[in-house]
Amino acid sequence: MSDILEPPFHESKNETSLDHHHEQIIWAIGGGKGGVGKSFITSNISICLALMGHKVVTIDLDLGGANLHTCLGASIPEKTLSDFLSKKVATVEELLTSTSVPNLKFISGAQDELGMANLRTIHKNKLISSLSTLDASFILFDLGAGTGSNTIDFFLSANQGILVVLPEPTSIENAYRFIKSVYLRKLKKVEEFLHLHPLINQVFNAKMDGQTLTPYEMVEKIYEIDPEKGSKIKQEITSFRPKLIMNQVRTQADIDIGHSMKTVSKRYFGLDIDYVGHVEYDHNVWQSVRKRKPLMLEFPESKTSAVLDRLTQKLLQEYKDKLRSI
Numbered sequence: 001m002s003d004i005l006e007p008p009f010h011e012s013k014n015e016t017s018l019d020h021h022h023e024q025i026i027w028a029i030g031g032g033k034g035g036v037g038k039s040f041i042t043s044n045i046s047i048c049l050a051l052m053g054h055k056v057v058t059i060d061l062d063l064g065g066a067n068l069h070t071c072l073g074a075s076i077p078e079k080t081l082s083d084f085l086s087k088k089v090a091t092v093e094e095l096l097t098s099t100s101v102p103n104l105k106f107i108s109g110a111q112d113e114l115g116m117a118n119l120r121t122i123h124k125n126k127l128i129s130s131l132s133t134l135d136a137s138f139i140l141f142d143l144g145a146g147t148g149s150n151t152i153d154f155f156l157s158a159n160q161g162i163l164v165v166l167p168e169p170t171s172i173e174n175a176y177r178f179i180k181s182v183y184l185r186k187l188k189k190v191e192e193f194l195h196l197h198p199l200i201n202q203v204f205n206a207k208m209d210g211q212t213l214t215p216y217e218m219v220e221k222i223y224e225i226d227p228e229k230g231s232k233i234k235q236e237i238t239s240f241r242p243k244l245i246m247n248q249v250r251t252q253a254d255i256d257i258g259h260s261m262k263t264v265s266k267r268y269f270g271l272d273i274d275y276v277g278h279v280e281y282d283h284n285v286w287q288s289v290r291k292r293k294p295l296m297l298e299f300p301e302s303k304t305s306a307v308l309d310r311l312t313q314k315l316l317q318e319y320k321d322k323l324r325s326i
């Protein structure tokens, strides 16, 4: 049956199963704000993984502003995601472009196609399910800025979401907005699945005293009213453990912002964020960007390259067992 004819129930069921379908390990790098270093971090982590011997495919999902190829030191590939979605090419394999790093290939996002920014759900699902055919142990998503539903869905379809944040109020605000969007999207999925509407209504009616409930308090309320459904929601939410990387830090206070974001997220959302580390502001970074060469290749001996390597190893820790079985 064609996707278009399927009722929404099937669609959300399908999306839920997509969370677990892949053989590969998918990491999505997002964070809300533009220009914080998502593409820089994604491309250099991809290179680290590839240099460690893993097969990696990095995908530019910045639909509309694709520039991952530049961060990887490659020229604009002939074929992009739009060619796959418009059926000009039949398989995602045909979109793969090699890089100077043997184990690393990438797929370019759409350059200028307006439609891509509003990628339809069937296209999104087609794309995500086609990824399982790729010969790779790791797939990395370089997400665009903003909290659009496509970006949020790609973030959620990954095994691991990684947030890149700058120690600046606008970036921090956008990161919270991003987390909130992901959280609500997750809640909505469970809600559709469990038919929770009456409960959510009860919770919202209960706040008539004027006090606004935090998302965490709302879930606790649902739990009080219906422990079975409440614990399912809690399960869904505790399974969401985004990683956090503070980028372009200059002081200890900048580094500490990551710790307070962790505390605030726990209190407000009931979410456990894993603060995996920070990357210092480094002149080598923009110099390598200007030269269109990835930092890991241009300045492999730099302190920041070593930091990125350590970050990658840290991110890898919990996949040790899974990697043995791939």
Ligand SMILES: Nc1ncnc2c1ncn2[C@@H]1O[C@H](COP(=O)(O)OP(=O)(O)OP(=O)(O)O)[C@@H](O)[C@H]1O
Binding pocket: 033, 034, 035, 036, 037, 038, 039, 040, 041, 062, 065, 143, 144, 145, 247, 248, 249, 279, 280, 281, 282, 283, 285, 286, 287, 289
């Ligand atoms: N640690 C760092 N030190 C110095 N400069 C950095 C660092 N990280 C990123 N930059 C600079 O920030 C610029 C933006 O980085 P990048 O393109 O990776 O951001 P982005 O989040 O992907 O942006 P967009 O949302 O527009 O895709 C880079 O050109 C680079 O010069």
Ligand SMILES: [Mg+2]
Binding pocket: 038, 039, 040, 062, 142, 143, 144
């Ligand atoms: Mg980018």
